[in-house]
Amino acid sequence: MEPAVKPSPAETLISISGLGKVYRTKKSEFTALKDIHLEIGNHEFLTLIGPSGCGKSTLLRILAGLEEATEGTVLIDGRPIDGPGADRGMVFQSYTLFPWLTVRQNIEYGLKLKGVPLLERRRVSEFYLRMIRLERFAAAYPKQLSGGMKQRVAIARALANKPKVLLMDEPFGALDAQTKQEMQELLLEVWEKEKTTVVFITHDIEEAVFLSQRICVMGANPGRIIAEYPVPLPPKRNEETRLQPAFTALKRELAALLRHGH
Amino acid sequence: MQTATQTATVIPRRKPKKMQIFREISAARTTMLAVASFVVILAAWLAVSMLELVDPVFLPKPHHVLLELIRQLGTGEYWSHIGISVFRVTAGFILACVLGIPIGIFAGAFRAGSAFLEPPVEFIRYMPAVAFIPLIMIWAGIGEWAKILLIFIGCFFQVVLMTADITRRVNPDLLHVSYTLGAGRWQAIATVVVPAIRPELVTMMRLMLGWAWTYLVVAELIAVNSGLGYAIMKAQRFLNTDQIFAGIIVIGLLGLFSDRLFAFLHKRAFPWI
Numbered sequence: 001m002e003p004a005v006k007p008s009p010a011e012t013l014i015s016i017s018g019l020g021k022v023y024r025t026k027k028s029e030f031t032a033l034k035d036i037h038l039e040i041g042n043h044e045f046l047t048l049i050g051p052s053g054c055g056k057s058t059l060l061r062i063l064a065g066l067e068e069a070t071e072g073t074v075l076i077d078g079r080p081i082d083g084p085g086a087d088r089g090m091v092f093q094s095y096t097l098f099p100w101l102t103v104r105q106n107i108e109y110g111l112k113l114k115g116v117p118l119l120e121r122r123r124v125s126e127f128y129l130r131m132i133r134l135e136r137f138a139a140a141y142p143k144q145l146s147g148g149m150k151q152r153v154a155i156a157r158a159l160a161n162k163p164k165v166l167l168m169d170e171p172f173g174a175l176d177a178q179t180k181q182e183m184q185e186l187l188l189e190v191w192e193k194e195k196t197t198v199v200f201i202t203h204d205i206e207e208a209v210f211l212s213q214r215i216c217v218m219g220a221n222p223g224r225i226i227a228e229y230p231v232p233l234p235p236k237r238n239e240e241t242r243l244q245p246a247f248t249a250l251k252r253e254l255a256a257l258l259r260h261g262h
Numbered sequence: 263m264q265t266a267t268q269t270a271t272v273i274p275r276r277k278p279k280k281m282q283i284f285r286e287i288s289a290a291r292t293t294m295l296a297v298a299s300f301v302v303i304l305a306a307w308l309a310v311s312m313l314e315l316v317d318p319v320f321l322p323k324p325h326h327v328l329l330e331l332i333r334q335l336g337t338g339e340y341w342s343h344i345g346i347s348v349f350r351v352t353a354g355f356i357l358a359c360v361l362g363i364p365i366g367i368f369a370g371a372f373r374a375g376s377a378f379l380e381p382p383v384e385f386i387r388y389m390p391a392v393a394f395i396p397l398i399m400i401w402a403g404i405g406e407w408a409k410i411l412l413i414f415i416g417c418f419f420q421v422v423l424m425t426a427d428i429t430r431r432v433n434p435d436l437l438h439v440s441y442t443l444g445a446g447r448w449q450a451i452a453t454v455v456v457p458a459i460r461p462e463l464v465t466m467m468r469l470m471l472g473w474a475w476t477y478l479v480v481a482e483l484i485a486v487n488s489g490l491g492y493a494i495m496k497a498q499r500f501l502n503t504d505q506i507f508a509g510i511i512v513i514g515l516l517g518l519f520s521d522r523l524f525a526f527l528h529k530r531a532f533p534w535i
Contacts, residue, residue: 066438086444096435100457100534110443113453141534161443 013164013197014040014063019072021058021223031222032058036072038216038225040165040199045191047200047212051258055223056201060167063199064090076164086110089158090167093174095150097142103153104129104138110161128156131190148179155190165197172207181239184210188237205254209247210237217257227257322504331508340493344512347478347490350406354413354481355474359467362418366425367459371451376426383419391416392480404485412484416477417470424470428462429455461532468524475517 019036022029033055040046048056061067063074065084074081076088097106107125116124129135132152142150151171158166172180184207191198202208208215209231217227232246241247304324310316311323318326334340369375394415402408432455440454482491490509497505 064438064442066441084438084441086442088442090439090442092435092439094435096433096439098436098454098457100460100532109440109453113444113449143534157443163442167442 011041012039013042013044013077014038014199015073015075015078016040016063017073019059019062019069019074021055021062021067022070033062033069034222034224036223036225040197042197043195044214045198045200045212047202047208047215048218049202049205049208049215049254049258050218050223051203051220053223054218054220056218057169058223059218060090060169060199060201063165064088064167066090086114086161087164088167089161089163089165091151091154091158091169091171093170095142095147095154097150097153097157099142102139102141103134103145106142106153107157107160109157124160125156128160131193132156132186146179147175148183151175151183152186155187159190159194159196163196165199168198168200170201170203172204173202180204180207185238187211192235205251205258206242209233209250209254210242215254217254229254319501319503322507326504327507327511330502330504331511334493334505334508334512343488343490343493344516346488347482347513348516350409350481350489351413351471351474351478354410354477355417355467355471357410357414358417358421358470358474362421363425363463366422367429367451367455369422370426370429371455380423380426383422387419387423391477392483395480395484399484408484409481409486409489412481413474413477416480417474420473421466421470424466425459425463428459428466431462432458461528461535464524464528464531468521468528471520471524472517475513475520478513 016036016038019033019038020031021033022031024030036059048059050056058067062069063081065081065088098109101109104125107128108121111121111124125138126135129138132155134149134152134156137145137149142153145153155166155168155171172183175183188211200208200211213231213235215229215231216225217229218224219226229250231250233241233244307321307324311318311321365379369379391412394412398408398411398415402411436454436458437450440450445453478489479491479494482489482495486492486495490513494506494509497503497509
């Protein structure tokens with residue numbers, strides 16, 4: 001196993017220490033997460049990968065502020081999390097675009113909440129529409145879009161709000177293989193331009209290796225981090241990258257780890 | 263002797279049974295069946311009344327009803343009855359919605375609101391509006407307000423409960439997304455919950471308006487001298503059953519008209535569904 005690569009303290013954006021989450025019902029107790037320690041650096045693209053039930057979604061939702069940890073701390077920019085907020089944008093697997101708003105209005109949603117004036121909103125939404133290559137669909141409603149298009153809008157909507165970190169929960173899980181690859185390449189393009197910190201969840205090993213700079217492998221029962229891997233590939237990636245020996249080697253190692261749990 | 267037909271094998275086609283579950287039928291067939299339904303009712307009515315199987319006081323002949331209807335609609339007086347009835351129904355209905363919908367949204371959005379508001383509402387809902395008449399006469403006298411109040415009572419509690427139900431069905435992920443885009447609680451209600459429930463609210467209001475119409479005659483039991491309910495009861499006193507039928511038909515048509523209006527508005531107002 002490769003030694004973990006941690007960002008320097010100056011570059012750390014998110015600091016998770018001793019994080020645990022236990023679901024308690026009258027009859028039983030379920031430990032979703034136990035003793036998670038993780039540092040995430042500014043501008044980093046980190047992927048959490050693991051089998052079902054390993055707590056990766058729970059961890060993401062705690063980062064988003066949609067759920068609360070039962071122990072441990074999460075600090076963003078040195079300050080503890082206090083519920084959800086615009087500094088942590090999120091993209092869900094099920095798109096969750098607002099169906100009554102057009103594509104453009106969806107992208108502008110966060111800005112409108114902040115009271116950004118119309119012309120400025122237009123400028124921003126125009127910029128992101130171009131980035132996700134959906135300028136011609138600015139006035140369309142979500143029901144008229146395909147899955148890949150909807151996800152592009154969801155990403156633009158989150159980014160237009162200029163969050164400190166973009167949390168993505170298996171965003172491409174519901175897409176077909178071809179669209180998935182196109183979306184992965186587009187996401188990398190966008191990430192390079194925006195330089196947002198991204199925490200990405202997937203169970204697709206190939207996707208994890210292609211997109212990220214660092215991969216955290218999680219295990220289930222209880223949910224915990226069992227390994228960390230830096231991704232030894234150049235930051236600019238394309239279809240060729242998927243064929244590189246370093247790519248395949250890492251895939252193989254991760255697959256073995258996930259299959260045998262050690 | 264071999265003929266062409268003997269060498270070709272004809273596979274007999276099995277005729278599909280009529281009326282398969284959920285199978286589509288042509289528009290023509292649908293219209294034909296709808297028309298046939300009315301024809302059957304009218305034919306039965308005509309047969310029974312023409313054969314004088316029933317006393318005409320109980321069941322007037324259909325053409326008498328139609329003639330009476332046309333005659334009434336020719337008088338200015340009848341149209342003022344229609345007008346005042348429309349006013350009472352609309353006022354009671356709008357009041358029930360204006361008060362009931364915000365309360366329903368609040369109860370639907372917050373568990374505490376639901377726990378506090380729903381038990382009494384559920385309880386009062388089952389009290390028949392008719393039973394409130396004596397109370398209403400004490401509270402509001404016998405003027406217009408009394409009638410509007412009755413229609414209001416008939417609709418308000420249903421509106422609250424149905425709105426709360428509709429609110430609870432909003433996809434929680436939509437709310438979560440709005441939080442991650444910077445929305446606070448009240449912003450989330452204003453910019454996510456309210457827009458999300460609009461189509462179902464309109465459908466609910468369409469149903470409720472139908473209810474409101476059925477309460478009209480009950481409301482007009484409270485000492486009236488105007489309105490369609492009044493016209494019907496005056497006819498009853500003189501055993502003018504054809505007028506009673508005409509009055510009921512008019513109320514039915516008004517209810518149908520408002521229903522269709524809502525259906526049309528629903529389609530136009532929500533292109534995103």
